[in-house]
Amino acid sequence: MKLIGSAASPYVRKVRVVLAEKRLEYQFVIEDVWAADSTISTSNPLGKVPCLIMDGSEAMFDSRVIVEYLDTLSPVGKLIPAQSRERAEVKTWEALADGVMDAGIAWRLEATWANRADTERSQAWMDRQSVKIENGIAAMAKGLGDKPFCSGIHLSLSDIAVGCALGWLTYRFPEIDWRANHGNLAKLHDKLMLRPSFADTQP
Structure with a gap:
C-alpha cells in the first residue's frame, strides 16, 4: 500500500498511527496539495490527503474511510468495535x-x-x-x-x-x-x- 499525505496533516497522522498500531507495511509519499505541480487530483479528485493507494492502483480517501478499512486488514489491536x-x-x-x-x-x-x-x-x-x-x-x-x-x-x-x-x-x-x-x-x-x-x- 502507498499512503499519500503531508507529515503535518492531523488526518494523515491518524492514518499513520493506525497503520503502525495494526503493524501494516506501507510506503509514505509526501505530497503538498497546495503546490502548483501537485498531482494529488489524479488519485483523489477532491485534491485532499490522506489518500491510500492499494495494490491494484485503486484509491481510497477520507481518513475515516481509510482507518475503518485498515482495521479489517489485521487482527492485531482491534481499534473499532464490531458491536x-x-x-x-x-x-x-x-x-x-x-x-x-x-x-x-x-x-x-x-x-x-x-x-x-x-x-x-x-x-x-x-x-x-x-x-x-x-x-x-x-x-x-x-x-x-x-x-x-x-x-x-x-x-x-x-x-x-x-x-x-x-x-x-x-x-x-x-x-x-x-x-x-x-x-x-x-x-x-x-x-x-x-x-x-x-x-x-x-x-
Whole structure:
C-alpha cells in the first residue's frame, strides 16, 4: 500500500498511527496539495490527503474511510468495535476529534491563506471556529472523565483521533492552552506519546 499525505496533516497522522498500531507495511509519499505541480487530483479528485493507494492502483480517501478499512486488514489491536452501540461510540469520538481539527483548519486558512488580503479576512468567522474548538475540547475532557482511555480501558480509534487532534492543536495553535485547563486530556496525550505510533508521527 502507498499512503499519500503531508507529515503535518492531523488526518494523515491518524492514518499513520493506525497503520503502525495494526503493524501494516506501507510506503509514505509526501505530497503538498497546495503546490502548483501537485498531482494529488489524479488519485483523489477532491485534491485532499490522506489518500491510500492499494495494490491494484485503486484509491481510497477520507481518513475515516481509510482507518475503518485498515482495521479489517489485521487482527492485531482491534481499534473499532464490531458491536453497534460500542462502534457508534468510537465513531462519535472520531467525529468529535475530526470536527475540532476541521474548525482549526478553517480558522487557520482564514487567517493565513496567501491569496486573501488582510482586509478580506473575517474575524467573526475565525471567532466562530474558535468557539467550536473550545467546545470540542471541553466535550472531550468531559467524555474522558477519569477513564484510562476515551472508550473504556483499552486503546481504540477514539484515543487515536483525540490524540491527533490535541497534538495538532499544540503544533498549530500553541496559544490554546488545553493542557492547563484539562488535566485528564494532558494525561491521556502524554500516555499516547509513549507509544511509538505517536512518537514517530509527530508533525
